[in-house]
Amino acid sequence: MRLALDIFTALAVAGGAFFFLAGTVGLLRFRDTLTRLHALTKADNLGLGLVTLGLLPLVAWPLGALKLISVWLFVQLSGAIATQLIARLVRREDPQA
Amino acid sequence: MVSFLLAAAIFILAMVALGLFRVFCGPTDVDRMMAVQLLGTGGSAVLLLLAVAVEIPAIVDVALMLALLAAFAAVTFVTSASGSPAAAEDATDSR
Amino acid sequence: MSMANAFDVALVALLLAIAVWVVVARAAFSAIVVFIAYGLLVAIAWVRLFAVDVALTEAAIGSGLTGMLLLGAAARLRGTTASGRCGLTLRIVAAMFCAMISLGLGAVILTPPDVVVTLAPAAMANLPPSGLGNPVAGVLFVYRAFDTLLEKVVLLLALLGVWSLTPDRLWGGVPGPQVDAGPDGMLAFLAQLLPPLGIVVAVYMTWTGADHPGGAFQGGTVLAAMWIVVIIAGLQNAPSIDQRLVRFLVVVGPAIFLGIGLAGFALADGFLSYPAGYAKPLIIVVEVALTLSIGVTLGLVALGTPQRMRRQ
Protein backbone atom coordinates (compact mmCIF):
# COMPACT_ATOMS: atom_id res chain seq x y z
CA MET A 1 0.00 0.00 0.00
CA ARG A 2 2.79 2.36 1.02
CA LEU A 3 4.69 1.56 -2.16
CA ALA A 4 1.61 2.07 -4.30
CA LEU A 5 1.03 5.49 -2.74
CA ASP A 6 4.67 6.43 -3.23
CA ILE A 7 4.47 5.49 -6.89
CA PHE A 8 1.30 7.55 -7.19
CA THR A 9 3.06 10.55 -5.59
CA ALA A 10 6.08 10.18 -7.84
CA LEU A 11 3.95 9.96 -10.97
CA ALA A 12 1.71 12.88 -10.08
CA VAL A 13 4.55 15.17 -8.99
CA ALA A 14 6.56 14.29 -12.09
CA GLY A 15 3.48 15.04 -14.19
CA GLY A 16 3.09 18.37 -12.44
CA ALA A 17 6.74 19.21 -13.05
CA PHE A 18 6.23 18.33 -16.72
CA PHE A 19 3.41 20.86 -17.02
CA PHE A 20 5.61 23.54 -15.48
CA LEU A 21 8.16 22.66 -18.17
CA ALA A 22 5.44 22.92 -20.78
CA GLY A 23 4.27 26.25 -19.37
CA THR A 24 7.76 27.71 -19.48
CA VAL A 25 8.52 26.41 -22.95
CA GLY A 26 5.22 27.83 -24.15
CA LEU A 27 5.85 31.15 -22.49
CA LEU A 28 9.27 31.40 -24.08
CA ARG A 29 8.64 29.91 -27.52
CA PHE A 30 5.09 30.76 -28.57
CA ARG A 31 4.69 33.54 -31.06
CA ASP A 32 2.13 35.95 -29.69
CA THR A 33 0.90 37.11 -26.32
CA LEU A 34 -2.42 35.30 -26.26
CA THR A 35 -0.96 31.87 -27.08
CA ARG A 36 1.69 32.44 -24.41
CA LEU A 37 -1.12 33.18 -21.98
CA HIS A 38 -2.66 29.86 -22.95
CA ALA A 39 0.60 28.06 -22.09
CA LEU A 40 0.73 29.85 -18.76
CA THR A 41 -2.69 28.59 -17.71
CA LYS A 42 -1.54 24.99 -18.22
CA ALA A 43 1.07 25.42 -15.53
CA ASP A 44 -1.49 27.15 -13.29
CA ASN A 45 -4.10 24.41 -13.60
CA LEU A 46 -2.36 21.14 -14.23
CA GLY A 47 1.15 21.83 -12.95
CA LEU A 48 0.13 22.92 -9.48
CA GLY A 49 -2.90 20.63 -9.55
CA LEU A 50 -0.87 17.47 -10.13
CA VAL A 51 1.76 18.46 -7.56
CA THR A 52 -1.00 19.00 -5.00
CA LEU A 53 -2.65 15.72 -5.92
CA GLY A 54 0.63 13.87 -5.55
CA LEU A 55 1.33 15.35 -2.12
CA LEU A 56 -2.11 14.54 -0.73
CA PRO A 57 -1.17 11.03 0.57
CA LEU A 58 1.80 12.52 2.45
CA VAL A 59 0.04 15.14 4.56
CA ALA A 60 -2.05 14.96 7.71
CA TRP A 61 -5.65 14.01 7.10
CA PRO A 62 -8.04 15.89 6.92
CA LEU A 63 -6.82 19.41 7.83
CA GLY A 64 -3.48 19.28 6.03
CA ALA A 65 -5.15 17.92 2.93
CA LEU A 66 -7.84 20.60 3.09
CA LYS A 67 -5.19 23.34 3.23
CA LEU A 68 -3.32 21.78 0.32
CA ILE A 69 -6.47 21.71 -1.78
CA SER A 70 -7.37 25.29 -0.85
CA VAL A 71 -3.94 26.45 -2.07
CA TRP A 72 -4.78 24.95 -5.44
CA LEU A 73 -8.32 26.39 -5.44
CA PHE A 74 -7.02 29.88 -4.61
CA VAL A 75 -4.58 29.72 -7.51
CA GLN A 76 -7.38 28.46 -9.75
CA LEU A 77 -9.69 31.28 -8.81
CA SER A 78 -7.23 34.14 -8.92
CA GLY A 79 -5.25 32.72 -11.84
CA ALA A 80 -8.33 32.22 -14.00
CA ILE A 81 -9.54 35.76 -13.38
CA ALA A 82 -6.11 37.36 -13.69
CA THR A 83 -5.50 35.71 -17.05
CA GLN A 84 -8.98 36.81 -18.23
CA LEU A 85 -8.16 40.39 -17.28
CA ILE A 86 -4.77 40.22 -18.98
CA ALA A 87 -6.31 38.78 -22.14
CA ARG A 88 -8.87 41.59 -22.26
CA LEU A 89 -6.14 44.14 -21.82
CA VAL A 90 -4.24 42.61 -24.75
CA ARG A 91 -7.35 42.65 -26.92
CA ARG A 92 -8.11 46.25 -26.08
CA GLU A 93 -4.62 47.42 -26.88
CA ASP A 94 -4.44 45.44 -30.10
CA PRO A 95 -7.85 44.38 -31.44
CA GLN A 96 -6.19 42.26 -34.16
CA ALA A 97 -4.64 39.90 -31.62
CA MET B 1 11.08 10.12 -1.42
CA VAL B 2 12.44 13.27 0.24
CA SER B 3 15.20 13.54 -2.36
CA PHE B 4 12.68 13.07 -5.13
CA LEU B 5 10.43 15.83 -3.79
CA LEU B 6 13.39 18.19 -3.43
CA ALA B 7 14.56 17.33 -6.94
CA ALA B 8 11.09 18.13 -8.23
CA ALA B 9 11.21 21.43 -6.32
CA ILE B 10 14.57 22.31 -7.91
CA PHE B 11 13.22 21.42 -11.34
CA ILE B 12 10.09 23.57 -10.96
CA LEU B 13 12.12 26.46 -9.55
CA ALA B 14 14.50 26.26 -12.50
CA MET B 15 11.59 26.13 -14.96
CA VAL B 16 9.74 29.17 -13.64
CA ALA B 17 13.05 31.02 -13.35
CA LEU B 18 13.70 30.33 -17.04
CA GLY B 19 10.28 31.82 -17.69
CA LEU B 20 11.66 35.10 -16.34
CA PHE B 21 13.50 35.50 -19.64
CA ARG B 22 10.12 36.74 -20.88
CA VAL B 23 10.62 39.76 -18.64
CA PHE B 24 13.89 40.34 -20.42
CA CYS B 25 12.64 40.13 -23.98
CA GLY B 26 9.10 41.37 -23.45
CA PRO B 27 8.00 42.62 -25.92
CA THR B 28 5.01 44.08 -24.05
CA ASP B 29 4.49 44.72 -20.36
CA VAL B 30 1.74 42.11 -20.45
CA ASP B 31 4.29 39.41 -21.30
CA ARG B 32 6.40 40.54 -18.37
CA MET B 33 3.48 40.28 -15.98
CA MET B 34 2.78 36.75 -17.24
CA ALA B 35 6.25 35.58 -16.22
CA VAL B 36 5.60 36.79 -12.68
CA GLN B 37 2.23 35.04 -12.66
CA LEU B 38 3.99 31.79 -13.59
CA LEU B 39 6.60 32.36 -10.89
CA GLY B 40 3.85 32.83 -8.31
CA THR B 41 2.25 29.51 -9.18
CA GLY B 42 5.62 27.77 -9.34
CA GLY B 43 6.62 29.32 -6.00
CA SER B 44 3.47 27.88 -4.40
CA ALA B 45 4.28 24.44 -5.84
CA VAL B 46 7.88 24.64 -4.59
CA LEU B 47 6.70 25.62 -1.10
CA LEU B 48 4.23 22.73 -0.99
CA LEU B 49 6.96 20.30 -1.98
CA LEU B 50 9.30 21.77 0.64
CA ALA B 51 6.63 21.57 3.35
CA VAL B 52 6.30 17.83 2.80
CA ALA B 53 10.01 17.22 2.23
CA VAL B 54 11.29 18.95 5.37
CA GLU B 55 8.17 18.02 7.36
CA ILE B 56 7.20 21.50 8.52
CA PRO B 57 3.45 21.70 7.80
CA ALA B 58 3.39 25.44 8.55
CA ILE B 59 5.15 26.06 5.23
CA VAL B 60 1.83 25.24 3.55
CA ASP B 61 0.53 28.46 5.13
CA VAL B 62 3.19 30.42 3.24
CA ALA B 63 2.01 28.79 0.02
CA LEU B 64 -1.56 29.68 1.00
CA MET B 65 -0.49 33.30 1.43
CA LEU B 66 1.22 33.35 -1.98
CA ALA B 67 -1.79 31.74 -3.63
CA LEU B 68 -4.17 34.25 -2.06
CA LEU B 69 -2.09 37.22 -3.18
CA ALA B 70 -1.18 35.67 -6.55
CA ALA B 71 -3.70 37.68 -8.49
CA PHE B 72 -2.86 40.83 -6.60
CA ALA B 73 0.02 42.00 -8.77
CA ALA B 74 -1.82 41.15 -11.98
CA VAL B 75 -4.97 42.98 -10.87
CA THR B 76 -3.02 46.10 -9.89
CA PHE B 77 -1.21 45.96 -13.19
CA VAL B 78 -4.37 45.63 -15.28
CA THR B 79 -6.26 48.38 -13.45
CA SER B 80 -3.35 50.80 -13.48
CA ALA B 81 -2.49 50.05 -17.10
CA SER B 82 -6.03 50.77 -18.19
CA GLY B 83 -6.49 53.84 -16.03
CA SER B 84 -9.69 52.87 -14.30
CA PRO B 85 -11.65 49.72 -13.53
CA ALA B 86 -14.32 50.81 -16.02
CA ALA B 87 -11.78 50.99 -18.82
CA ALA B 88 -10.60 47.49 -17.93
CA GLU B 89 -14.14 46.26 -18.40
CA ASP B 90 -14.63 48.12 -21.68
CA ALA B 91 -12.84 45.39 -23.49
CA THR B 92 -15.41 42.84 -22.40
CA ASP B 93 -16.39 40.67 -25.33
CA SER B 94 -15.59 43.26 -27.94
CA ARG B 95 -15.25 40.58 -30.58
CA MET C 1 26.04 17.27 -2.30
CA SER C 2 22.61 16.43 -0.97
CA MET C 3 19.41 17.48 -2.67
CA ALA C 4 18.69 20.07 0.04
CA ASN C 5 22.08 21.66 -0.58
CA ALA C 6 21.48 21.66 -4.31
CA PHE C 7 18.16 23.42 -3.73
CA ASP C 8 19.83 26.10 -1.59
CA VAL C 9 22.57 26.67 -4.15
CA ALA C 10 20.00 27.01 -6.94
CA LEU C 11 17.91 29.42 -4.88
CA VAL C 12 20.88 31.59 -3.91
CA ALA C 13 22.14 31.72 -7.50
CA LEU C 14 18.69 32.76 -8.67
CA LEU C 15 18.36 35.41 -5.95
CA LEU C 16 21.71 36.95 -6.82
CA ALA C 17 21.03 36.93 -10.56
CA ILE C 18 17.68 38.60 -10.03
CA ALA C 19 19.14 41.19 -7.65
CA VAL C 20 21.76 42.15 -10.26
CA TRP C 21 18.95 42.41 -12.78
CA VAL C 22 16.92 44.73 -10.53
CA VAL C 23 19.92 47.03 -10.23
CA VAL C 24 21.01 47.10 -13.88
CA ALA C 25 17.70 46.70 -15.77
CA ARG C 26 17.17 49.51 -18.23
CA ALA C 27 13.41 50.03 -17.90
CA ALA C 28 11.90 50.80 -14.52
CA PHE C 29 8.90 48.59 -15.23
CA SER C 30 11.07 45.51 -15.84
CA ALA C 31 12.96 46.22 -12.64
CA ILE C 32 9.73 46.36 -10.66
CA VAL C 33 8.35 43.15 -12.18
CA VAL C 34 11.61 41.36 -11.39
CA PHE C 35 11.55 42.82 -7.90
CA ILE C 36 8.14 41.22 -7.28
CA ALA C 37 9.64 37.87 -8.34
CA TYR C 38 12.55 38.60 -6.00
CA GLY C 39 10.24 39.13 -3.01
CA LEU C 40 8.63 35.78 -3.71
CA LEU C 41 11.98 33.98 -3.81
CA VAL C 42 13.14 35.68 -0.61
CA ALA C 43 10.09 34.17 1.10
CA ILE C 44 11.30 30.73 -0.01
CA ALA C 45 14.78 31.56 1.34
CA TRP C 46 13.23 32.33 4.75
CA VAL C 47 11.57 28.94 4.71
CA ARG C 48 14.98 27.38 4.13
CA LEU C 49 16.31 29.30 7.15
CA PHE C 50 13.55 27.75 9.29
CA ALA C 51 11.91 31.13 9.83
CA VAL C 52 8.35 30.44 8.69
CA ASP C 53 6.93 33.50 10.48
CA VAL C 54 9.30 35.73 8.56
CA ALA C 55 8.50 33.88 5.32
CA LEU C 56 4.80 34.61 5.84
CA THR C 57 5.49 38.29 6.44
CA GLU C 58 7.79 38.53 3.44
CA ALA C 59 5.31 36.74 1.16
CA ALA C 60 2.54 39.12 2.19
CA ILE C 61 4.51 42.37 2.28
CA GLY C 62 7.55 41.82 0.06
CA SER C 63 5.86 40.54 -3.03
CA GLY C 64 2.24 41.45 -2.28
CA LEU C 65 1.79 44.98 -0.97
CA THR C 66 5.18 46.43 -1.98
CA GLY C 67 4.68 45.10 -5.50
CA MET C 68 1.27 46.72 -5.73
CA LEU C 69 2.61 50.02 -4.42
CA LEU C 70 5.48 50.07 -6.93
CA LEU C 71 3.38 48.99 -9.92
CA GLY C 72 0.88 51.74 -9.12
CA ALA C 73 3.67 54.31 -8.87
CA ALA C 74 5.26 53.11 -12.12
CA ALA C 75 1.94 53.51 -13.92
CA ARG C 76 1.52 57.07 -12.63
CA LEU C 77 5.11 57.96 -13.54
CA ARG C 78 4.96 56.37 -16.99
CA GLY C 79 6.87 58.28 -19.63
CA THR C 80 8.94 60.25 -17.17
CA THR C 81 12.03 58.10 -17.51
CA ALA C 82 14.59 60.26 -15.78
CA SER C 83 18.19 60.57 -16.86
CA GLY C 84 20.25 57.38 -16.95
CA ARG C 85 22.88 56.70 -14.40
CA CYS C 86 25.79 58.62 -13.05
CA GLY C 87 29.27 58.89 -14.52
CA LEU C 88 31.70 56.02 -14.94
CA THR C 89 34.17 57.22 -12.31
CA LEU C 90 31.55 57.49 -9.64
CA ARG C 91 30.24 54.09 -10.61
CA ILE C 92 33.65 52.48 -10.25
CA VAL C 93 34.23 54.13 -6.89
CA ALA C 94 30.76 53.10 -5.72
CA ALA C 95 31.33 49.54 -6.95
CA MET C 96 34.59 49.30 -5.00
CA PHE C 97 33.02 50.76 -1.89
CA CYS C 98 30.05 48.37 -2.05
CA ALA C 99 32.30 45.39 -2.80
CA MET C 100 34.25 46.25 0.35
CA ILE C 101 31.05 46.30 2.39
CA SER C 102 29.97 42.95 0.94
CA LEU C 103 33.39 41.42 1.57
CA GLY C 104 33.38 42.72 5.13
CA LEU C 105 29.96 41.27 5.80
CA GLY C 106 30.95 38.03 4.06
CA ALA C 107 34.08 37.75 6.20
CA VAL C 108 31.97 38.12 9.34
CA ILE C 109 29.65 35.40 8.09
CA LEU C 110 32.53 33.07 7.21
CA THR C 111 34.29 33.49 10.55
CA PRO C 112 32.52 31.00 12.76
CA PRO C 113 31.78 32.53 16.15
CA ASP C 114 33.66 30.92 19.04
CA VAL C 115 30.63 30.92 21.27
CA VAL C 116 27.27 30.70 19.56
CA VAL C 117 25.15 33.40 21.13
CA THR C 118 21.54 32.40 21.27
CA LEU C 119 18.52 33.64 23.13
CA ALA C 120 16.42 30.64 22.09
CA PRO C 121 16.57 28.90 25.50
CA ALA C 122 15.69 32.16 27.27
CA ALA C 123 12.80 32.74 24.88
CA MET C 124 11.58 29.19 25.37
CA ALA C 125 11.84 29.53 29.16
CA ASN C 126 9.66 32.62 29.02
CA LEU C 127 7.10 30.95 26.79
CA PRO C 128 5.06 28.76 29.21
CA PRO C 129 3.87 31.64 31.47
CA SER C 130 2.48 33.41 28.40
CA GLY C 131 0.39 30.42 27.36
CA LEU C 132 1.59 30.77 23.76
CA GLY C 133 3.08 27.96 21.69
CA ASN C 134 4.78 29.97 18.96
CA PRO C 135 8.17 31.23 20.21
CA VAL C 136 8.23 34.12 17.72
CA ALA C 137 4.84 35.34 18.93
CA GLY C 138 6.16 34.93 22.47
CA VAL C 139 9.12 37.17 21.67
CA LEU C 140 6.89 39.71 19.92
CA PHE C 141 4.30 39.98 22.69
CA VAL C 142 6.10 39.07 25.90
CA TYR C 143 9.85 39.15 25.63
CA ARG C 144 10.16 42.26 23.48
CA ALA C 145 6.65 43.68 23.50
CA PHE C 146 8.05 47.20 23.55
CA ASP C 147 9.50 46.74 20.04
CA THR C 148 6.19 45.45 18.78
CA LEU C 149 4.33 48.40 20.24
CA LEU C 150 6.75 50.85 18.68
CA GLU C 151 6.51 49.02 15.33
CA LYS C 152 2.79 49.74 15.29
CA VAL C 153 3.56 53.36 16.13
CA VAL C 154 5.94 53.48 13.15
CA LEU C 155 3.14 52.18 10.95
CA LEU C 156 0.85 54.92 12.29
CA LEU C 157 3.55 57.51 11.68
CA ALA C 158 3.90 56.29 8.11
CA LEU C 159 0.16 56.79 7.62
CA LEU C 160 0.41 60.29 9.13
CA GLY C 161 3.34 60.98 6.82
CA VAL C 162 1.39 59.83 3.77
CA TRP C 163 -1.64 61.90 4.76
CA SER C 164 0.44 64.96 5.53
CA LEU C 165 1.53 65.00 1.88
CA THR C 166 -2.06 65.64 0.81
CA PRO C 167 -2.42 68.86 -1.17
CA ASP C 168 -4.40 71.44 0.83
CA ARG C 169 -7.39 71.42 -1.49
CA LEU C 170 -7.82 67.65 -1.10
CA TRP C 171 -7.50 67.46 2.68
CA GLY C 172 -10.24 65.21 4.01
CA GLY C 173 -10.74 63.67 0.58
CA VAL C 174 -10.87 60.10 -0.63
CA PRO C 175 -7.80 58.10 -1.65
CA GLY C 176 -7.82 55.45 -4.37
CA PRO C 177 -9.84 55.17 -7.56
CA GLN C 178 -13.48 56.09 -7.87
CA VAL C 179 -16.35 53.63 -8.02
CA ASP C 180 -17.35 53.58 -11.64
CA ALA C 181 -17.57 50.01 -12.83
CA GLY C 182 -20.88 48.25 -12.92
CA PRO C 183 -21.06 45.47 -10.37
CA ASP C 184 -20.62 42.89 -13.10
CA GLY C 185 -17.48 41.96 -14.98
CA MET C 186 -14.44 39.87 -14.17
CA LEU C 187 -12.72 42.21 -11.74
CA ALA C 188 -15.87 42.79 -9.72
CA PHE C 189 -16.42 39.03 -9.69
CA LEU C 190 -12.97 38.51 -8.21
CA ALA C 191 -13.54 41.28 -5.69
CA GLN C 192 -16.77 39.64 -4.58
CA LEU C 193 -15.40 36.10 -4.37
CA LEU C 194 -11.89 36.57 -2.97
CA PRO C 195 -12.44 38.77 0.13
CA PRO C 196 -14.70 36.33 2.03
CA LEU C 197 -12.07 33.63 1.53
CA GLY C 198 -9.33 36.10 2.41
CA ILE C 199 -11.07 37.09 5.63
CA VAL C 200 -11.23 33.43 6.63
CA VAL C 201 -7.49 33.13 5.94
CA ALA C 202 -6.81 36.33 7.90
CA VAL C 203 -8.73 35.04 10.93
CA TYR C 204 -6.91 31.73 10.63
CA MET C 205 -3.50 33.45 10.41
CA THR C 206 -4.21 35.56 13.49
CA TRP C 207 -5.64 32.68 15.49
CA THR C 208 -3.00 30.11 14.59
CA GLY C 209 -0.31 32.70 15.37
CA ALA C 210 -0.55 31.84 19.06
CA ASP C 211 0.84 28.35 18.57
CA HIS C 212 2.14 28.14 15.01
CA PRO C 213 3.74 30.57 12.56
CA GLY C 214 1.40 33.44 11.79
CA GLY C 215 -0.01 36.26 13.84
CA ALA C 216 -1.61 39.68 13.88
CA PHE C 217 0.65 41.24 11.30
CA GLN C 218 0.24 38.50 8.70
CA GLY C 219 -3.51 38.43 9.28
CA GLY C 220 -3.73 42.21 9.04
CA THR C 221 -1.82 42.22 5.77
CA VAL C 222 -4.28 39.78 4.24
CA LEU C 223 -7.17 41.98 5.40
CA ALA C 224 -5.51 45.02 3.84
CA ALA C 225 -4.95 43.19 0.55
CA MET C 226 -8.59 42.09 0.39
CA TRP C 227 -9.82 45.60 1.14
CA ILE C 228 -7.62 47.01 -1.62
CA VAL C 229 -8.95 44.45 -4.12
CA VAL C 230 -12.50 45.63 -3.33
CA ILE C 231 -11.49 49.26 -3.79
CA ILE C 232 -9.50 48.91 -7.00
CA ALA C 233 -12.22 46.75 -8.49
CA GLY C 234 -14.46 49.78 -8.04
CA LEU C 235 -16.98 47.98 -5.85
CA GLN C 236 -16.61 50.43 -3.01
CA ASN C 237 -15.03 53.81 -2.45
CA ALA C 238 -12.21 54.15 0.01
CA PRO C 239 -13.33 56.13 3.06
CA SER C 240 -12.47 59.81 3.18
CA ILE C 241 -9.59 60.34 5.58
CA ASP C 242 -11.49 62.65 7.92
CA GLN C 243 -14.01 60.01 8.97
CA ARG C 244 -14.06 59.32 12.68
CA LEU C 245 -14.55 55.59 12.20
CA VAL C 246 -11.41 55.33 10.06
CA ARG C 247 -9.34 57.15 12.62
CA PHE C 248 -10.80 55.06 15.42
CA LEU C 249 -9.97 51.80 13.62
CA VAL C 250 -6.44 52.96 12.90
CA VAL C 251 -5.63 53.70 16.54
CA VAL C 252 -7.73 51.11 18.36
CA GLY C 253 -5.11 48.32 18.17
CA PRO C 254 -2.09 50.29 19.40
CA ALA C 255 -4.29 52.03 21.99
CA ILE C 256 -5.50 48.76 23.51
CA PHE C 257 -1.93 47.42 23.44
CA LEU C 258 -0.71 50.55 25.20
CA GLY C 259 -3.60 50.46 27.67
CA ILE C 260 -2.91 46.87 28.65
CA GLY C 261 0.78 47.71 28.83
CA LEU C 262 0.10 50.61 31.21
CA ALA C 263 -2.24 48.47 33.27
CA GLY C 264 0.80 46.26 33.82
CA PHE C 265 2.11 48.90 36.22
CA ALA C 266 -0.86 48.40 38.51
CA LEU C 267 -1.64 44.73 38.03
CA ALA C 268 1.73 43.11 37.27
CA ASP C 269 5.46 43.77 37.40
CA GLY C 270 5.55 46.85 35.21
CA PHE C 271 5.04 48.24 31.72
CA LEU C 272 3.85 45.64 29.20
CA SER C 273 3.87 42.75 31.63
CA TYR C 274 0.76 40.70 32.02
CA PRO C 275 -0.84 39.54 35.30
CA ALA C 276 -0.14 35.87 35.94
CA GLY C 277 -2.72 33.59 34.38
CA TYR C 278 -4.20 36.31 32.18
CA ALA C 279 -1.35 36.55 29.69
CA LYS C 280 -2.90 34.53 26.89
CA PRO C 281 -6.40 36.07 26.92
CA LEU C 282 -4.88 39.56 27.06
CA ILE C 283 -2.49 38.78 24.22
CA ILE C 284 -5.39 37.49 22.15
CA VAL C 285 -7.39 40.67 22.77
CA VAL C 286 -4.36 42.73 21.72
CA GLU C 287 -3.78 40.56 18.65
CA VAL C 288 -7.37 40.82 17.44
CA ALA C 289 -7.43 44.59 17.87
CA LEU C 290 -4.03 44.89 16.21
CA THR C 291 -5.10 42.74 13.24
CA LEU C 292 -7.97 45.13 12.55
CA SER C 293 -5.83 48.25 12.97
CA ILE C 294 -2.97 46.86 10.90
CA GLY C 295 -5.37 45.91 8.13
CA VAL C 296 -6.90 49.38 7.94
CA THR C 297 -3.57 51.19 8.35
CA LEU C 298 -1.71 49.13 5.75
CA GLY C 299 -4.61 49.51 3.32
CA LEU C 300 -4.66 53.29 3.73
CA VAL C 301 -0.86 53.56 3.50
CA ALA C 302 -0.93 51.55 0.27
CA LEU C 303 -3.77 53.66 -1.19
CA GLY C 304 -1.73 56.82 -0.69
CA THR C 305 -2.83 60.44 -0.54
CA PRO C 306 -6.43 61.49 -1.25
CA GLN C 307 -7.14 61.97 -4.94
CA ARG C 308 -10.48 63.75 -4.91
CA MET C 309 -13.09 65.17 -2.56
CA ARG C 310 -16.04 63.14 -1.42
CA ARG C 311 -18.96 63.35 -3.85
CA GLN C 312 -21.57 65.77 -2.52
Add this chain to the structure above:
Amino acid sequence: MNAATLFGICGAALAGLGLFGLITNSEPLRKILAFNLLGTGTFLIFGVVARRGAAAGLGGDPVPQALVITGIVVAFSATAMAVVLLLRLFEESGKATLDPNEADGASTAEDDS
Protein backbone atom coordinates in the same frame (compact mmCIF):
# COMPACT_ATOMS: atom_id res chain seq x y z
CA MET D 1 29.57 25.10 3.51
CA ASN D 2 26.27 24.70 5.30
CA ALA D 3 23.00 26.28 4.27
CA ALA D 4 23.18 29.09 6.83
CA THR D 5 26.61 30.23 5.62
CA LEU D 6 25.44 30.08 2.01
CA PHE D 7 22.46 32.35 2.70
CA GLY D 8 24.74 34.59 4.77
CA ILE D 9 27.06 35.11 1.79
CA CYS D 10 24.00 35.73 -0.35
CA GLY D 11 22.79 38.34 2.16
CA ALA D 12 26.17 40.07 2.18
CA ALA D 13 26.22 40.21 -1.63
CA LEU D 14 22.63 41.49 -1.76
CA ALA D 15 23.41 44.26 0.73
CA GLY D 16 26.37 45.39 -1.41
CA LEU D 17 24.33 45.23 -4.61
CA GLY D 18 21.50 47.19 -3.04
CA LEU D 19 23.86 49.88 -1.82
CA PHE D 20 25.45 50.09 -5.29
CA GLY D 21 22.04 50.54 -6.88
CA LEU D 22 21.09 53.13 -4.29
CA ILE D 23 24.17 55.18 -5.09
CA THR D 24 24.37 54.86 -8.86
CA ASN D 25 20.75 54.82 -10.05
CA SER D 26 19.50 58.34 -10.50
CA GLU D 27 15.87 57.39 -10.98
CA PRO D 28 14.12 57.72 -7.59
CA LEU D 29 11.88 54.71 -8.12
CA ARG D 30 14.98 52.59 -8.80
CA LYS D 31 16.59 53.96 -5.67
CA ILE D 32 13.57 52.73 -3.70
CA LEU D 33 13.95 49.27 -5.24
CA ALA D 34 17.66 49.22 -4.41
CA PHE D 35 16.90 50.33 -0.86
CA ASN D 36 14.63 47.30 -0.51
CA LEU D 37 17.37 45.00 -1.87
CA LEU D 38 19.74 46.41 0.73
CA GLY D 39 17.10 45.78 3.38
CA THR D 40 16.44 42.15 2.47
CA GLY D 41 20.19 41.49 2.34
CA THR D 42 20.56 42.77 5.88
CA PHE D 43 17.53 40.81 7.04
CA LEU D 44 18.96 37.61 5.55
CA ILE D 45 22.14 38.11 7.59
CA PHE D 46 19.92 38.42 10.68
CA GLY D 47 18.22 35.21 9.58
CA VAL D 48 21.59 33.48 9.46
CA VAL D 49 22.39 34.67 12.98
CA ALA D 50 19.02 33.24 14.03
CA ARG D 51 19.66 29.94 12.25
CA ARG D 52 23.06 29.56 13.89
CA GLY D 53 21.46 30.16 17.26
CA ALA D 54 19.18 27.16 16.76
CA ALA D 55 18.74 25.67 20.22
CA ALA D 56 16.10 24.43 22.62
CA GLY D 57 14.48 22.35 19.91
CA LEU D 58 13.82 25.34 17.64
CA GLY D 59 14.94 25.74 14.02
CA GLY D 60 16.32 29.16 14.84
CA ASP D 61 16.65 31.79 17.53
CA PRO D 62 13.22 33.49 17.72
CA VAL D 63 14.58 36.85 18.88
CA PRO D 64 16.38 37.87 15.65
CA GLN D 65 13.45 36.41 13.71
CA ALA D 66 11.03 38.66 15.56
CA LEU D 67 13.36 41.61 14.95
CA VAL D 68 13.32 40.85 11.21
CA ILE D 69 9.50 40.83 11.17
CA THR D 70 9.56 44.26 12.80
CA GLY D 71 12.21 45.31 10.28
CA ILE D 72 10.09 44.22 7.31
CA VAL D 73 7.18 46.30 8.60
CA VAL D 74 9.37 49.36 9.06
CA ALA D 75 10.95 48.88 5.62
CA PHE D 76 7.48 48.74 4.08
CA SER D 77 6.48 51.93 5.92
CA ALA D 78 9.58 53.69 4.62
CA THR D 79 8.97 52.41 1.08
CA ALA D 80 5.35 53.57 1.10
CA MET D 81 6.41 56.95 2.42
CA ALA D 82 9.11 57.31 -0.24
CA VAL D 83 6.71 56.34 -3.04
CA VAL D 84 4.14 58.89 -1.90
CA LEU D 85 6.83 61.59 -1.63
CA LEU D 86 7.93 60.76 -5.16
CA LEU D 87 4.39 60.87 -6.56
CA ARG D 88 3.81 64.21 -4.86
CA LEU D 89 7.05 65.57 -6.26
CA PHE D 90 5.90 64.46 -9.69
CA GLU D 91 2.52 66.16 -9.24
CA GLU D 92 4.14 69.42 -8.18
CA SER D 93 6.96 69.61 -10.68
CA GLY D 94 5.87 67.32 -13.51
CA LYS D 95 9.19 65.52 -13.23
CA ALA D 96 10.29 62.59 -11.17
CA THR D 97 13.95 63.29 -10.68
CA LEU D 98 16.24 64.21 -7.84
CA ASP D 99 18.59 66.19 -10.04
CA PRO D 100 18.15 69.91 -9.25
CA ASN D 101 19.37 70.89 -12.74
CA GLU D 102 16.67 68.87 -14.41
CA ALA D 103 13.76 69.58 -12.12
CA ASP D 104 12.95 73.04 -13.48
CA GLY D 105 9.67 73.38 -11.66
CA ALA D 106 10.85 71.95 -8.37
CA SER D 107 12.16 74.53 -5.94
CA THR D 108 14.81 72.32 -4.38
CA ALA D 109 16.12 68.85 -4.84
CA GLU D 110 14.06 66.68 -2.57
CA ASP D 111 15.73 63.98 -0.60
CA ASP D 112 14.15 60.57 -0.75
CA SER D 113 14.24 58.65 2.47
